[in-house]
Amino acid sequence: MDLGGINPAVLIASLMVASVPIMLAALGELVVEKAGVLNLGVEGMMIIGAVMGFAVAVNTGSPLAGFLGGAAGGAILSLIFALLTQYLLANQVATGLALTLFGLGLSSLIGQGYVGIRPPLTGAVPLGPLADIPVVGRILFRHDWMVYGSLVMVAATWAVLKFTRIGLILRAVGENHEAAHALGYKVRRIRVLAICFGGAMAGLGGAYISLIRVPQWTDGITSGAGWIALAIVVFASWKPWRVLLGAYLFGGITVLQLNLQAAGARIPVEYLSMSPYLITILVLVIMSSGRGRIAAAAPASLGKNFHASR
């Protein structure tokens, strides 16, 4: 198969890398929304993860510590959201948007001293002879460990939500928080933990951008990836494996349009640049036209605040 001079194996390999940040952030947001909380602050948590991960990695010299730092940064920021929405019962939409604005500003402040520095590099996982298999080796076995980690996370999220007691409780809280409360589950605590998980995942995604994908720190480095992650959750109708599909679709088109340009395809650049967004809108329209299937898939208590007295 030849796409105007583009090697499909190389293309698939690079779309796997390009989609890691949005996939991680979308997985985290999926769990948050499954618990019935709508956190629109993904972009803010991602960029805090990006700058914290970068700072920690530079100061310790260890990319692993950097990723942990990024996850911690995202989780800590998400705790602000948890405090405001779960304890002070603030509006979730407004709080989430504020979290994004706050995260963007704070990251710019923290990042002042880190412009122009090179982070410690993360190499590919040495898979020995596997990497030399033609085509498949290039696609699957020459990545850094975060690419494999993100795939494991998809499987783990799916398994936990579907097969475990924790997953069942989480879904119960998201579907009907009053019933869950009546059964004796700590709705607020479960939601705070879910929000924290979502923050950590977004932070990991952000750290992947600043530590591996670019790799450097500059203001506004995530440039809208968090919003794409939010769209992917809806696109995936709250199912982990579809998050994988959505992330690959989106990452794939971004990479494809740049590759087509580099390969000299005569397609107007403007159409290529907007194609990921067009496809997202299109998919959302098609999905929602299927007699309220989106409404059926969404957690019933999504975005509603809970207070035990009601």
Add this chain to the structure above:
Amino acid sequence: MKKLLLATAATLAIAGGASAQGMDKVKACFVYVGPIGDGGWTFQHDQGRLAVIEEFGDRVDASTYQESVPEGADAERVLTQMALSGCNIIFTTSFGYMDQTNNVAAKFPNVKFEHATGYKRDHANVSTYDARFYEGRAVMGTIAGHMTESNKIGYIGSFPIPEVIQGINSSFIAARKVNPDVTMSVVWAYTWFDPAKEADAAKALIEQGVDVILQHTDSTAPLAEAAKTEGVIGFGQASDMTEFKPSPRVSSIIDNWAPYYIERIGALLDGTYEQKATWAGIAEGEVEIGEITDAVPAEVKAAAEAVRDAIVGGQHPFTGPLNKQDGSAWLAEGETPEDGDLAGMNFYVEGITGSIPQ
């Protein structure tokens, strides 16, 4: 900000009527499109401002600047405020301030306005200044043509505007001159500054077999991407980008605005200031070629320096015979283009594939 407001009333009266006979003290103000910490475009303009302070000491107050001013209506507010606060000369350092600069200039005829990379001088107090970046591109193109093993050069463009197209054509012509087999792939990023996208663009080019990357975007992300692959080289853009020496950054184009800022403010101080349109290049020191590192063989370095010296000596990077992309004649043997034609350049030269987005 506080300083601005305090100074407003006091200096309004002084600001006028001094340009003909020289001034004792000049207040120079600067409007920046990005943060000084961008390590590229705005950083270099701020270096020019600092050079002015060093040159004139107490005779100039160049402490007023504003970072990250959006191109558009907001710039007009910033400019008006600066003019009101007693600035004698205001430098607006991005193409997108063109109309705002002229609008505000109409209201403050006694304040001098200097607009970078623009072409509109609607009022007597508006001057424009630009650098012949394409001269530096010819030197980079020479290195690229010699260094490429795959004979594929990549170019990350920002927006399809004449300034960028000049650079693409100039580097391609120079590369072809030393290596007839060279081809060039252009990727338009549609941004001056988006590290993730610039890195992805560089990656896409490298995957196409490109081993020399030129960029006309402002971040160091393409160099960071090039550093991941053995044998891929690139160049610093706007600023030296020394952190990627000796490879992948093998040389750089440095914008040096200091001589121009010193000249213009000096002219205002001694009363010789006149409206003008400046377009200076390597010879005037406005475009500098950063150190060519040892990652480049000595003979390639010598060839690049020869091109640089020839340009200083008057050799134009666009010297005929040259054809346009469609094969029609552009410049005859030995002919060079008018500056006006260059400033409106909207076509590729012969040999570049792909088309310019319209």
